[in-house]
Amino acid sequence: MLNEYDNHNIYIRHAIDEKPRLVNDDMHIHSRCEIYFFISGRVDYLVEGSRYPLKPDSLLIMRPSELHIARIVNEERYERFAINFPLDFMKEADPDMHLARAFLDRELGKDNLFTEEQLDVKLVRTLFTNMVNAKNDYDRYLALKTNLPLLLYMINQAFVDRKQSEKNSPGFAEKVVPYINQHLFEEITIPDLSEHFNYSTSQFTRLFKKNVGSAPWDYILRKRLTAARSLLHKGISTQQASEECGFSDYSSFYRSYVKYFNEAPGKSRNKK
Incomplete structure (x- = not known):
């Protein structure tokens, strides 16, 4: 099942594979930012070489040119939301680009993952659902303009507030x-x-x-x-x-x- 909307600037989708094929996704490098919200399944996600074994209600962010790939581990029901949008979208809502810190103020492949301990995942799911399920173009425009900035604000706050543990020796x-x-x-x-x-x-x-x-x-x-x-x-x-x-x-x-x-x-x- 796939529910999607693409206006050539913002692309949002809600996808469900009842029995996903055990074939890895192709590598992705986008010119836009991406927010990926994992609902269910068994998936390992690689971002610039960092491996993230995903648990339900995990959220990943990727900035432009940040290489990422999903690896399907087994044939469990695989459900996820994702949205791609340009950096300029954040500038419209926040001219000083504070909302972009979680995307830009980190090394490639580092600090991409947010968990249910760091985010209100029920609200995250509601925001994605609002954006995907709008009934017409104008409602979808309103949903994107109101829900996406709130989602970005939540991610930014989690990024700023997150306490970094001591770094392990680099692998x-x-x-x-x-x-x-x-x-x-x-x-x-x-x-x-x-x-x-x-x-x-x-x-x-x-x-x-x-x-x-x-x-x-x-x-x-x-x-x-x-x-x-x-x-x-x-x-x-x-x-x-x-x-x-x-x-x-x-x-x-x-x-x-x-x-x-x-x-x-x-x-x-x-x-x-």
Whole structure:
């Protein structure tokens, strides 16, 4: 069962799979923020290499370009709400962007999860239901304008009030993912990364795929392409976008871009 609404700016859905297939979702990298509210099922969620085994009434947030993937653990009934919206939506309600702190004031893949101990999950479910079940476009507009800011306020308060426990020594993903993102557009190879972190190339590739959910080069490529697409939407030339995002060869950039986005870079630029 799927109940959804998409106005090309905000996309909200309520989905139920009575018997989900034991096939992992594809990796997701959005240009918008996402709030994902898990109702039931057995799902592990990976965000930039951080693993979140979900319990009922868990809520996850992802900011633009934050890679995430759901792993279905078994065939239990899988129910969830999700909403995608642009950062500009928060600016309309809050010009100082305090509501964006939970999305922006943290490292990639860190502090994505909120639990029923941190949020009023009954109210969260009510807010999502209000937004999904509006009967016409105008009611839906009103529901989004009133319910989503309240949901963002709750998340922001939980983020600000949450007491951080002492950090454990960093694991594989906690060390590797920030380093890659810091050097994303530089000349970078998997053998170089493996040597930097004292692994063989095969070990590094295996650990990366296990902890992050993708092969290391696929991760780097998708992140670079997503960044290039953002530059193209701002009107930057295709050649400059490819160079600024770490592609030394334009033809390989072009082929990868068409394969991933199913359109030529120049077409994306015309959509600015």
